[in-house]
Amino acid sequence: MSDNQNLLAEQRRALILDEVRRRGGVRVNELTRKLNVSDMTVRRDLDALARQGVVEKVHGGAVPVGASTHEPGFEAKSSLELSAKEDIARAAAVMAVPGSAIALSGGTTTHALARHLVDVPDLTVVTNSVRVADVFHTAQRAGAASGQRNAAATVVLTGGVRTPSDSLVGPVADQAIRSLHFDVLFLGVHGISAEAGLSTPNLAEAETNRRFVRSARRVVVVADHTKWGTVGLSSFARLEEVDTLVTDAGLPAGAREEIAERLPHLVVAGESSGIPKE
Structure with missing residues (x-):
């Protein structure tokens, strides 16, 4: 059961990282709806991704690392x-x-x-x-x-x-x-x-x-x-x-x-x- 939970967490985080990179940023409330998980689960996932150095947490969501110089497309x-x-x-x-x-x-x-x-x-x-x-x-x-x-x-x-x-x-x-x-x-x-x-x-x-x-x-x-x-x-x-x-x-x-x-x-x-x- 623990292995399944870890796998699910890895899958969620991969999806979150893809969203952040594709869209230039994501909101916690958007991710809870998209992934059908709790606000707390999304925040834990964002914390884990931030520790890995692949996203930067901001108020209410996350952006790619170096977002101060990142300009998303239209x-x-x-x-x-x-x-x-x-x-x-x-x-x-x-x-x-x-x-x-x-x-x-x-x-x-x-x-x-x-x-x-x-x-x-x-x-x-x-x-x-x-x-x-x-x-x-x-x-x-x-x-x-x-x-x-x-x-x-x-x-x-x-x-x-x-x-x-x-x-x-x-x-x-x-x-x-x-x-x-x-x-x-x-x-x-x-x-x-x-x-x-x-x-x-x-x-x-x-x-x-x-x-x-x-x-x-x-x-x-x-x-x-x-x-x-x-x-x-x-x-x-x-x-x-x-x-x-x-x-x-x-x-x-x-x-x-x-x-x-x-x-x-x-x-x-x-x-x-x-x-x-x-």
């Missing part, structure tokens, strides 16, 4: 926290005013947001995300085919060097952004914390995001609760440079208090409309 990230991203996208979309100039950075959450913005009239949209630009271009083609004018009048793709997450970064992107001014920047992030602020594992993307922040009158970060406490290799903005964080109900109470102390507005999708800072 497809790997797009399967994570789907309902949370959709809730965040709906909540953030109301902040886009018809006729305004907005910027959307790369990321799966901004990609979800783009799908909610295609019907906002007369937006000028600047993005360094190939995927985001495709959302608007597809809507434009559909509108043209049906004889309707598309709501997004202008879409500007910055150009640059493509990252694993299908963002365009580097000197070409930086120069394009430097000459522009946005009413609102909707910014996706790899990680967010009180100490490190906003961060990414990609050095070139950090500089491009830094340019985005400098060119925006208002900065709205769209990030699900799993991003809190994650720190990438390079920080590109302090929390105090963010005007609004839009997140989901999974954000712990302690994190909410810490964020509310530093940001003018915290919007928890599906809950309150925001916590203004007096």
Whole structure:
């Protein structure tokens, strides 16, 4: 019986390690559902894998060793926290005013947001995300085919060097952004914390995001609760440079208090409309 238990544990851990490497990170609650085992069993498995040096434990889950420099691809990230991203996208979309100039950075959450913005009239949209630009271009083609004018009048793709997450970064992107001014920047992030602020594992993307922040009158970060406490290799903005964080109900109470102390507005999708800072 002991041998069977050990074999089952080895099989589970192999599956967990495969998930971590394939997706760039896993959550404990996802693994309990997938493997049909208890929360405690998953945590023991993650402890064992961490002792072997093949994963790094983070709050609520695990990431590959060296995750501060690991950048998962778009497809790997797009399967994570789907309902949370959709809730965040709906909540953030109301902040886009018809006729305004907005910027959307790369990321799966901004990609979800783009799908909610295609019907906002007369937006000028600047993005360094190939995927985001495709959302608007597809809507434009559909509108043209049906004889309707598309709501997004202008879409500007910055150009640059493509990252694993299908963002365009580097000197070409930086120069394009430097000459522009946005009413609102909707910014996706790899990680967010009180100490490190906003961060990414990609050095070139950090500089491009830094340019985005400098060119925006208002900065709205769209990030699900799993991003809190994650720190990438390079920080590109302090929390105090963010005007609004839009997140989901999974954000712990302690994190909410810490964020509310530093940001003018915290919007928890599906809950309150925001916590203004007096």
